[in-house]
Amino acid sequence: MEQKFAQQLKKGVLDMIVLRLICEEDTYGYRLLQKLEQRGGGFFNLKEGTLYPVLYRLEDAGLIQSAWQAAEGKRAAPKKYYSATEEGRQAYRKYHRVWREFSACVENICAEKEGESR
Amino acid sequence: MMTEEQKKIKKYVTDIERALHVPSMTKERINHDLGTEIQLLKEQGLTADEIIARMGKPEEIAERFNEELGKSGMQRGQKVFYLLVGILALLAALLAACFEQRHGRLFDSAGVMVIGGADGPTSIFIAGRISSIMPFVFASLALALCMASQFLRSLKGRRDDREFLLAERILDILAAAVSAAGLWLGMKPFVTEQNVSADTAALLANGAAAAVLIVALFLLARTFVKK
Known part of the structure; x- marks a missing residue:
């Protein structure tokens, strides 16, 4: 039950979280998976099949873009990097503002309910 | 290496x-x-x-x-669609075959001979009818086979099942063969310059058969391109 609820919440904010990480630096999918695991407090341990569709959605919306970048070292193969577009950075700021308002609202409601139930 | x-x-x-x-x-x-x-x-x-x-x-x-990416959500609807169209196509093929067999002309390519005493225009009419029904039977059968193959593909969690893969391939090959045979039968009157224009029903049936065959071939092509 708890897990299902956490899953639903995660689904709602995943686009914003991924966009945020890409706004921080140009990166590739696997690095994003690692970052989400390190910084996600156990909520964002994603698999490829969950992360990449988010990236495709963001890319199709013009919020991020992908490009092949040559890697350091002669033998290293080029890798597909994702970077945020200007539109993506603006979208992230909007998303974050909505998130702050939303979470404050939820907190308010829950605080009221807890006060009443006492 | x-x-x-x-x-x-x-x-x-x-x-x-x-x-x-x-x-x-x-x-x-x-x-x-x-x-x-x-x-x-x-x-x-x-x-x-x-x-x-x-x-x-x-x-x-x-x-x-x-x-x-939303494909699984569509699978239930797809399965129902494939089943329904497949069953309808099979029924259409069976009904058409039964109808023709009842009149004793299904596989009788020499239909004109059956009504030996008939005059010229009647012979052509009968010959036209025979050539028009056969493509329809083949087209419906090809479509039913395609639908069966697509239905197998839409089943979840059976991808590594060898029997399923083999069955899909056999159905695909059968559908391709039946489609080819149907197309040939549909085209034959035009190629051999028979007087099919005398029978509007024959032309309509040929058109319907061609449309069904095109759908069947499209589905087959899509399957092979996917692979």
Whole structure:
């Protein structure tokens, strides 16, 4: 039950979280998976099949873009990097503002309910 | 020359691709991203077996993509559609065949001989009728076979089942053969310059048969392109 609820919440904010990480630096999918695991407090341990569709959605919306970048070292193969577009950075700021308002609202409601139930 | 490690990775990536039910453009995207990931893990010194163990089974990876990219949600509707159209096509083929057999003309290519005493125009009319029904029977049968093959493909969680793959291939080959036979029968009156224009019903039936055959061939082509 708890897990299902956490899953639903995660689904709602995943686009914003991924966009945020890409706004921080140009990166590739696997690095994003690692970052989400390190910084996600156990909520964002994603698999490829969950992360990449988010990236495709963001890319199709013009919020991020992908490009092949040559890697350091002669033998290293080029890798597909994702970077945020200007539109993506603006979208992230909007998303974050909505998130702050939303979470404050939820907190308010829950605080009221807890006060009443006492 | 490909090393054993490279062969394992290639097979792994191919298995994922096979299990993906997404448009080819999306498949290419996934391929590039997973390719980058595998490359990174290789550069970190992981062996092919370690990479595969870390990333998970091909069908599991593909299933998540399929779920996220919305194909699985469509599967129930698709299954019903394939079943319904398949059954209808089969019924149409059977009814048409029964109707013709009852009149004793289904496989009688020398239909004109049957009514030996008939005059000229009647002979042509009968010959036209025979050639018009046969393509329809074949077209319906081809469509039913295509639908059966598509239905098998739409079933979830059976991708590594060899029997299913074999059944799909047999159905595809049968559908292709029946389609080809139907097309030939449909075209034959025009190629051999028989007077089919005398019978409007024959032309209509030929048109319907051609349309059904085009659908059947389209489905077959789509299946092979997907592979």
